[in-house]
Structures are given as structure tokens and as C-alpha cells.
Amino acid sequence: MASSTNIKVVCRFRPPNALELREGGDIVVAFDENLQTVQMKNSQAVSGPEKDGFTFDRVFPMGTKQHEVFDYGVKDIVKDVLDGYNGTVFAYGQTGSGKTFTMMGADIDSSDLKGIIPRITEQIFKSIVESDSHLEYVVKVSYLEIYLERIRDLLAPQNDNLQVHEEKSRGVYVKNLSDYYVSSAREVYEIMRQGGAARVVTSTNMNAESSRSHSIFLITIQQRNTETGAQKSGNLYLVDLAGSEKVGKTGASGQTLEEAKKINKSLSALGMVINALTDSKVKHIPYRDSKLTRILQESLGGNSRTTLIINCSPSQYNESETLSTLRFGIRAKSIKNTARVNAELSPLELKGLLSKAQLANTRHLSYIQSLEAELAIWRAGGHVEPSEWTSADKPTTGAAAAKKATSSPTLSTTRSMTPVNPILEGLRSEIIIDSRPQTPTVVGLDKDEREEFLRRENELSDQLAERESLLNAAEKLTKELREELAYLKEQEAAASKENKSMSTQLNELRLQVERLDYDNKEGIITIDILKEQNQDAKSELEELKKVITDLRSTQRDASAEDKEKRKQEKMALMMAKFDAQGTFSEKDEQLRQLLAKLDTIDTADALSTLSVDDIVAARRQLTESHSLVRETVDRLRQSQEENEMVTRRRDELEARFLSLEADYEELLEKTIHDEETSNADIVESMAEFKNKLEMQYAAKRDANISEVADLKQQLELKSNEIRTLNASIDSLKSVNEELKV
């Protein structure tokens, strides 16, 4: 049931791509007729046996169809897996060399372009349909990728740090990897599409959509024989490795450069495993150096039928990469795997084994008894003939001899000295074949220690995963905090800038406030001055009022004179008018002359000396004087009326002046009040307003003062006029008296 075979290595060349045609598209490979050897033409780097070419199980030149690769390289594996063997197909090569094209294909729905995985899937379901009716199959699929040394479940991408475990009963497996039961190729395609969409890809110089991770599509087939109850299970690993190229060539940079380093790390671990497996002197195989090699542990030097497809470019542009890929393939070719059926025995088979074991046990016990009997003889100093010695073939011989012995038998502890029992060995080998294969990782440990070691390793790996997720969470948090910090710093910078500009503004405002404060103080001082001026104006006004009151009383005195006096005043006015016109004084003069003439004449002689003409003239003059006095009195009345009108106007003006003064005072008080309560702007506008008011007030006050002065002057004039008229009236009265006399 176990067979040791070399890994099957096939080599596929894709046609040169556009970049290679542009950069140097010469084809540097040549193939032999058998399609097993590829030669590097004119390569300086090739020497020794490599000059004769690189020989593989099969070489597929450019233009090889997808189905040809499948038919030769992979088809047989499907049958093996259905029979309970593990199988692995993995594609190796630089980026853009055609790994994904080979494994998945350019279009899984196209019969020409679909790759190995869809073809395998179809083959599996075809074989199941064609299989014996007493065989039942269960097919499960899982899809994972290893990216930056973390295993991610492509069918449940949130699980991105799965751990590799190993158990005696299960072998190596990925813990908590989701699996889906499938019953048709269509369902598998659907899952492939779903998982493919979650893969990490990026664009490089070599490939527009380069897979940056190693992907593993796992198909598990469980077979159950309904007649015997026997079960078998086979795992098929379909591996699409990430590009094996040197970092520089891909043009990768930034995170992609970091990726390339890590990807190369797991690929170099793969190389190391292959080197160790092909070097007979090396005892330790470093499977545990990477997740990739750990998962593929059974596929490389273990329990698996493995096919490696190396993918290459035929162009000169990628010559060195092609060469290293070919060397990798050659090394891998010498790896030997021992594939065994992963079977679980049916009850019938177990029964058979049990009865075999019981039989062996019985024989073994009798053999022990024979040995012990023989040993007892020897110990007792006896002798057993060589022909009587106990052997596995004739265990009873020794026992018979023992019967002759005297001493009692004891159990020997030196079992290791016991010659090998072929029955036991046969049983042991059968049991080993039927159990899960031992991984070749832990050498020099006995069974219990090994189990303990694996248990502990699994525990530690879980703890590691836990720590890693904690670390990731912490890293995420740190990143978030860093971002927040950066944002806060930005905010702080903006705030301090704003703060700076605000403090400049504040300083300016402070200056303005100080200036306004100063203006305010100045305003207050101005208001004080104005108040003082107002006080002065008030007292001046009081004085004026007093003067006006005096004037009024004087006027009242004047108007209180009787009508007679008014007549006299009129007369005086008339006289003044006449005087002003010269008529009045002329008449006055004529009268005075006439009176003087009369005075010079003796009273006795008066009648004799006065002629008739003189008397007529005197009468005429008297009449004229009378009419002149009348006229003067009229004019006096007129002038009194005018005087009254002027007085009325003055009163009106005074009243207006008083109301204006009251308005002003009210306004001034309001201004002062507003001044005290309003803000700086209002203070400024109030100051302006106050200035205007002051100006208006000053103008009005000046106008009023000048008006009052005018009125005073007019009053003065009128008083003078009245005085003159009164004097004239007095003189006219006396003349009139004299004339009457």
C-alpha cells in the first residue's frame, strides 16, 4: 500500500510576452524531440552537465495546450486521491511566468483556456459518477493563501491568522480552516471565484495582476465502501506559488518591496527544504521555517503523490530567472515521497487483524515460555543442545527442555536481546501502514515524547496566534492613535496659527480699546468742559434774563404812564420827527423867536405894539404847532405800536430760546448718559454728535446773543427816542402854555 516515488517535475514555457518582445524577445531555449530536455542556448552561466540541458519528466514548449499539461502532468493524481492517497500539484516560477494561467487558467468557463484546477475538479466528479456503486464519496474544498507569513482563509477572509497544527490522527492541517461540501464542478467554480476575489494581487512590471501570495486550493475526498465499511481519504493540494523572481525586476517598491522580501523568505525556505531532502547527509528538514513548507510538509518528502510544474519564460530578457527556475526543478526532481493510502479499516478488516494479533500473541507467549524455560536451564547451570534451542520457528523446543529444568522460570527484562519475531514485525508493519503517516520532522523522539511534543507545539502555536492577534490589534490601535496624533498635531498647528493671529488681533483690539479709552477720557473731559461752558452759558442766560426782566419792567413803567403822557410822547415823537426833518425845530425856533419878541415887549405896550399881522401869524403858527403836535402824537402811537411788536417778537424769541435751551439740556444729559453707558463706537459717534450739537448750540447761542444784542440796541434806540420825544413834548407843552398865555 505504500510506494516510494520521486516527485514528478514538468516544465512549461509560455509564449514571450509584450514586454519581452520589446526588451529583447530572442528565444533562448531549445527542446529535444522527446520533450523531456530543455537547453539554454548560448548561456554563459550554464556549465558542466547543465550544458547538456535540463531533463524533466516532461517539457511543455510554448503553445502547449492546457489540456496537454493536464493530461500528462496531473490526470493520474486524481485517481490516486480518489483511492485515498494525498496528492499535490504546485506551480513554481517567476512572476508572470504562467503559474496562475496553468493552475486556474485564463477563463475557467472556456474549455480551451481553463487550467488544471477546473479540469481536476471535473475529473473528480466524472470519476465519482463512474465509480463502483458500493463506493460513496464526500468532497470538501477549502481555499487559503499565505501572505506575509500569515495564513488567510480565502473563503472566510476575516480569519487571517490561522495556525498549522499537527496531530497523530490527522497529520498536518490548518486549524479552523473553513471547508465547503461540494457536489458538482459548478459549485467548486463558484467557490474558486469567491476565494479568488479575496486574493492579494498587485500590479508589477512583469504582470498586471500579480499574485502576491501563495494560494492553496485543497480538495478532500472521503471514500467509503458501503459493503465493507472501509474508509479512505485523500487530500489534494493545488498550490499556486507567488513569483520567485528577484525583487528589482518586478519594479516592486514600497510595501510591495517588503512583500517581495517576505515572499522570497518563504520561497527560500522551500528551496532549503528541497536541498535538505535531496542531501542524504542532512538529517533535519526545516519544514517549520515557513508556513508554506509546514503546510506542504507531506507533499515534499512525505506522504503524497506530488507534481511540480515549473513555469518559465523562453525569452532572453528573463534568461537568468528561467535558469534558476530550471535548477530548482532539477533539485526537486530527486525528492522521494512515500505515498500511503490514508485508510480507516472496516470492522471486518479490524476483526481479521485482531484474530491475527491474537494468534501472534499466543505464539509469542509460547515463545516466551520456551525462552524462559531454556533460560532457567542455563541459569541453573544446565546445558541445552543447540538443536534444542528455542527459536521463533519452533518455540516449543525450549519449552520442552525447560520441563527438564529444576529451577523456576522468571520473566526476563532483556527483551531487546530477543531475536526479531517475524510475526510481530509483520503485525507492526501492517499497523503502521494503516495508521496516519509520521511526519519526518521530529527525529530522535520516542512515540510518547513525539506526541507530547506535537501537543505542546500546537498549544504554543495557538498561543502564538493569540499573541499575534493581540499584537495586530495593538498595532492597529497604534496606527489609529498615530493617525489621531497626527490629526491632533495638525489641529494644534492650525489652532496655534489661529491663536497667533487671534493674539495679534487681540493686541490690535487692545490698542484700539486703549485708544478708545483715551478718546473716552478725552470725551469725558470735553463733556466736563461743555458742562462748565453750559453752566457759564446758563449764568449768562440768567443775566440776560435779568436784563430782559429789567427792560420789561422799564417798558412796563413806560407803558403805565397815562394817555396824556402818551400824547406827549406822540408829540415828542412828532417833534423828533419834525426835529429830524428840521420842521419841528424850525417851528420851535419860530415860536421861540416869537416868544422872545413878546418877552422884550412890555406888557402894557403889548397891545399897542402888536400888529394884526403879528397876531395872525402867531395864530397861524399856533395852529400849525397844534397840528404838528397832533401829528407827533400819532407818530408816537405808531412808534409805540412798533415797540410793542418788537417786544412781542423778543418775547417769542426768548421763548424759542428757552425751549431750545431745554432741548439742548435734555440732549446734553442724554448724550452724557449715553456717553457713560455706550461702547467705544458709540462714544466716538456721540463725540461727533456732541461736537455737532455744540456747534449748533454755539451757533444758535451766538445768533440768540446777537439777536438779544440787536434787541437791546433797538430798545436803547427806542428808549432814547422816547426820552427825546418826552423832552420834545415837555418843551412843546411849555411853548404851548406860553402861546396860550
Ligand SMILES: Nc1ncnc2c1ncn2[C@@H]1O[C@H](COP(=O)(O)OP(=O)(O)OP(=O)(O)O)[C@@H](O)[C@H]1O
Ligand atoms: N502558456 C501561456 N499561454 C498564453 N498566455 C500565457 C501563458 N502563460 C501565461 N500567460 C499570460 O501571461 C500573463 C501572466 O501569467 P500568470 O498571471 O499566469 O503569471 P503568474 O506566474 O501567475 O504571475 P504571478 O506570480 O505574478 O501571479 C497572463 O496574462 C497570462 O494570460
